[in-house]
Amino acid sequence: MGNRGMDDLIPLVNRMQDAFSAIGQNANLDLPQIAVVGGQSAGKSSVLENFVGRDFLPRGSGIVTRRPLVLQLVNCPTEYAEFLHCKGKKFIDFDEVRQEIEAETDRITGANKGISPVPINLRVYSPHVLNLTLVDLPGMTKVPVGDQPADIEAQIREMLFQFVTKENCLMLAVSPANSDLANSDALKIAKEVDPQGMRTIGVITKLDLMDEGTDAKDILENKLLPLRRGYIGVVNRSQKDIDGKKDINAAIAAERKFFLTHPAYRHLAERMGTPYLQKVLNQQLTNHIRDTLPGLRAKLQSQLLSIEKEVEEYKNFRPDDPSRKTKALLQMVQQFSVDFEKCIEGSGDQIDTAELSGGARINRIFHERFPFELVKMEFDEKELRKEISYAIKNIHGIRHLGSVPRRTGLFTPDLAFEAIVKKQIQKLKEPTLKCIDMVVSELTSTIQKCSHKLAQYPMLREEMERIVTQHIRDRENRTKDQFPVRLSMQVLLLIDIELSYMNTNHEDFIGFAKRLASSRGIVYRAYSCFFLFYSAQQRINQMNKKKTAGNQVPRSEMPTFISPNQYSLIGNIGFQGKPERGVNDRYKVIRKGWLTINNIGIMKGGAKEYWFVLTAESLSWYKDDEASSFK
Numbered sequence: 001m002g003n004r005g006m007d008d009l010i011p012l013v014n015r016m017q018d019a020f021s022a023i024g025q026n027a028n029l030d031l032p033q034i035a036v037v038g039g040q041s042a043g044k045s046s047v048l049e050n051f052v053g054r055d056f057l058p059r060g061s062g063i064v065t066r067r068p069l070v071l072q073l074v075n076c077p078t079e080y081a082e083f084l085h086c087k088g089k090k091f092i093d094f095d096e097v098r099q100e101i102e103a104e105t106d107r108i109t110g111a112n113k114g115i116s117p118v119p120i121n122l123r124v125y126s127p128h129v130l131n132l133t134l135v136d137l138p139g140m141t142k143v144p145v146g147d148q149p150a151d152i153e154a155q156i157r158e159m160l161f162q163f164v165t166k167e168n169c170l171m172l173a174v175s176p177a178n179s180d181l182a183n184s185d186a187l188k189i190a191k192e193v194d195p196q197g198m199r200t201i202g203v204i205t206k207l208d209l210m211d212e213g214t215d216a217k218d219i220l221e222n223k224l225l226p227l228r229r230g231y232i233g234v235v236n237r238s239q240k241d242i243d244g245k246k247d248i249n250a251a252i253a254a255e256r257k258f259f260l261t262h263p264a265y266r267h268l269a270e271r272m273g274t275p276y277l278q279k280v281l282n283q284q285l286t287n288h289i290r291d292t293l294p295g296l297r298a299k300l301q302s303q304l305l306s307i308e309k310e311v312e313e314y315k316n317f318r319p320d321d322p323s324r325k326t327k328a329l330l331q332m333v334q335q336f337s338v339d340f341e342k343c344i345e346g347s348g349d350q351i352d353t354a355e356l357s358g359g360a361r362i363n364r365i366f367h368e369r370f371p372f373e374l375v376k377m378e379f380d381e382k383e384l385r386k387e388i389s390y391a392i393k394n395i396h397g398i399r400h401l402g403s404v405p406r407r408t409g410l411f412t413p414d415l416a417f418e419a420i421v422k423k424q425i426q427k428l429k430e431p432t433l434k435c436i437d438m439v440v441s442e443l444t445s446t447i448q449k450c451s452h453k454l455a456q457y458p459m460l461r462e463e464m465e466r467i468v469t470q471h472i473r474d475r476e477n478r479t480k481d482q483f484p485v486r487l488s489m490q491v492l493l494l495i496d497i498e499l500s501y502m503n504t505n506h507e508d509f510i511g512f513a514k515r516l517a518s519s520r521g522i523v524y525r526a527y528s529c530f531f532l533f534y535s536a537q538q539r540i541n542q543m544n545k546k547k548t549a550g551n552q553v554p555r556s557e558m559p560t561f562i563s564p565n566q567y568s569l570i571g572n573i574g575f576q577g578k579p580e581r582g583v584n585d586r587y588k589v590i591r592k593g594w595l596t597i598n599n600i601g602i603m604k605g606g607a608k609e610y611w612f613v614l615t616a617e618s619l620s621w622y623k624d625d626e627a628s629s630f631k
Contacts, residue, residue, distance in 0.1 A: 009289040010131040010282075014072045014123070017133070018084055021070070021121050029299060030168040032289045033135055034201075034281060037160060038174035039185035040139040043205035046236035047174060048136060050274040053128045053248050056081070056094040057136075058102050067105050068119040068159070069136040076125035084121035097122070115152070117159045130282040134172065135163060140185040157189075164193050168292050170229075170284065171199055176206040177216045177233070187225060201284065202231035203277065207265070208258055209238075215264035220272070232280065233265065233272045332454060336464060339450040357449070361442045365435060373431035387423070391416040440476050444469055589615055 013031055020029070038044045045057040045064065048071060058064045081091040083100060091097045101120060108116045115138055137160055144152040164171050171194065173186035181187065181204075190200040202225075204216055218224040220231050235255040237246055252274055259269040270276070318324065343358035356364060394416075447468050454461035591614040613620045 009286055009293070010133060011074065013289055014074075014133055017070060017072070018121060021084055021119065029296065029303075030166045030292075031296070032168045032170075032285065032292045033133055033163075034170045034172055034285055035135045035137055035160075035163045036172045036174060037137055037164065037186045037189055038139055039176075040141055042139065042174045042176050042186065043234075043236045044136060044139065044174045047203060047205065047234060047274070047277070048134065050234070050236065050248060050252065051129060051132070051134075051278050052094075052124055052126060054094040054097075054124075054126075055242070055248070056097040056101075056124075058098055058105075059242070065136055065138045066109050066115045068117065068138075068163070069101070070119050070121045071134045071136060072121070072123040073129040073132040073134075074123060074125045075127065075129055075131055077127050079126045079128075081125070082123045084123075115155060115159065117162060130278055132278065132282050132285060134281075137163060140189075160189060161193070164189060167199075168288070168296075169199065170201060170288060172201050172203055172281070174203045174205060176209075177204050177219075178206050178209045178211070181216075181219060181225060190227075197227040197229075199229075200227050201229045201281070202227050204231055204233045205236055207233050207262075208235050215262075217264045217268075220265065220268055229284065232277045233259070233268070234274050234277060235259075329460075332457075332460070333464070335453065336450055339453070340446060340468075343446050343450055358442075358446050362439055365438050365442065369438065370431065370435045373434060374428070377427055377431065384420070388416070388420055391419045436476060436479055440472060443472050447472075589613060 013033070016029075016031060017033075020031075036044050036048070045059065049055055049057055051073060057069075079092075081094065081097045082089070083091075083104070085104060086100070091100065101122070104120055105116075108118055119135070138156050140153070140156060140160075142153050144150055149155065163169055171186075171190050173184070173190045175181055175184035175186050187202070190197070194200050202219075204219060207216060210216065216233065220233050222230045235251075235258050237248070237251045241251060255273050256269075259265050259272045265272060344362070346359045447465055451461050451465055454464060592612065595610045595612045
């Protein structure tokens with residue numbers, strides 16, 4: 001392809017843009033283009049007007065550019081402008097061009113600062129321009145004015161992303177030099193969508209308005225915040241110059257003088273200024289189109305073959321053919337099913353960059369909202385302790401029923417534990433059912449979103465939404481078990497299963513089994529000690545009888561564990577083979593109280609009471625004549 005062919009590349013893409021704008025869609029083709037981005041008052045309009053050499057863009061405070069402006073510059077001996085929506089009309093007066101842009105903007109967005117993503121196509125023919133196409137996008141704003149919605153910033157951001165996220169779109173990031181470049185709206189967006197800086201061309205405006213003693217030398221030399229395509233500095237007309245109708249050619253001459261005389265930019269003068277910027281953009285756009293043309297051609301050919309095949313099918317089409325109607329209906333139903341599945345799985349080709357949608361929202365419900373609802377459940381520790389206390393007391397009941405004696409157990413029965421735990425598990429029902437409601441709501445919203453392709457068939461769309469929504473409601477009822485006679489239990493069944501069995505061997509019961517085994521060993525040894533105690537009492541009674549009879553008691557017959565002392569402790573037995581414990585655990589009292597021994601024939605009086613103390617290390621008991629002091 002020769003130079004002539006290279007010169008034809010940009011006009012070729014221009015004709016494609018016009019064709020797609022005329023039919024209202026882009027045929028899913030990513031056309032190579034340059035998008036101009038920047039904050040309000042960054043100087044975007046002045047840069048574009050300097051390219052044309054005419055004042056033709058709307059000016060004012062707030063948002064001036066409220067619709068994307070596709071500006072196509074065509075090198076031509078005659079100077080005039082054309083709008084795509086005004087076919088056949090040539091604009092010689094560029095004041096009329098400005099008025100037409102304002103009128104066409106208001107026609108779509110309203111006269112009070114509204115915005116719209118529908119572009120305005122303007123083609124300017126002039127001997128002073130190079131072949132170039134730029135898309136001027138609305139400037140970033142944070143505060144809504146007029147009848148703008150509260151989320152105007154998000155709307156503008158979404159509009160910008162429709163252009164700059166495309167791989168074939170170069171970005172002209174315009175930033176004023178008299179503000180902190182680290183906070184530049186244009187560079188922030190460029191960094192977000194082009195982190196490597198491969199598609200971004202930096203433009204620094206208002207270099208003449210920087211504070212005295214400061215300059216942008218490091219930025220223009222691409223040392224600070226570097227970009228693959230570098231930075232170019234320009235000096236625009238001030239508002240005073242614009243109000244005074246200063247000629248653009250005179251402004252470009254003043255710009256040239258500024259760079260040649262400024263000590264910080266003198267060595268960069270040949271690579272600065274509006275003429276150089278226009279030349280660079282023309283070269284880079286031409287090269288960019290050349291690089292992307294093979295892929296663009298392949299995609300066009302593929303779509304052309306697909307459309308030709310579809311047209312071939314309609315050659316013998318009969319609207320009254322029942323089989324055709326059935327086939328078309330099945331295709332639409334199948335497409336809806338595919339779109340719904342992709343939206344839930346997050347694998348669709350249309351990814352929402354503004355907010356969570358579809359399966360992502362359901363995923364957030366499961367992993368963020370549902371755990372939050374569980375944590376939010378009220379838990380009164382004082383009330384829980386009271387419930388535990390009542391449960392234990394109610395399990396024990398009364399100690400004697402008729403003539404059958406019952407004693408209080410040493411350890412809390414399992415029934416009390418299960419009663420408390422079951423009550424806590426029951427509380428899971430409310431947040432679980434709430435989770436189901438939220439998921440159903442998201443599924444319903446997804447259905448409405450996926451059915452938009454059926455908008456041209458409103459009755460079919462309504463019936464499709466009704467059937468699918470009803471199916472989801474039926475599954476919701478089954479999940480909630482609202483009809484237990486007909487439907488099997490789901491969520492409530494799972495909770496009932498948890499209520500039916502307490503798995504104390506689960507890892508959440510850390511060391512429970514080991515401690516339980518240790519406790520059972522202590523109890524076993526304690527009961528053994530009681531039997532030893534009974535034997536000791538028998539031997540003590542025998543010795544007392546011998547003493548009464550005046551007989552000497554052999555030392556070998558005396559019980560070795562009796563420790564008569566001032567504390568009246570008559571028994572203490574240590575446990576062997578105990579597990580390792582801390583010092584506090586070893587002396588912690590497990591149980592203490594009065595022990596009544598009944599029906600022991602060797603005891604006088606039939607039944608005796610002893611005060612006992614059971615720890616992890618020993619069992620101690622005291623003689624009955626000390627009962628009054630303990631009582």
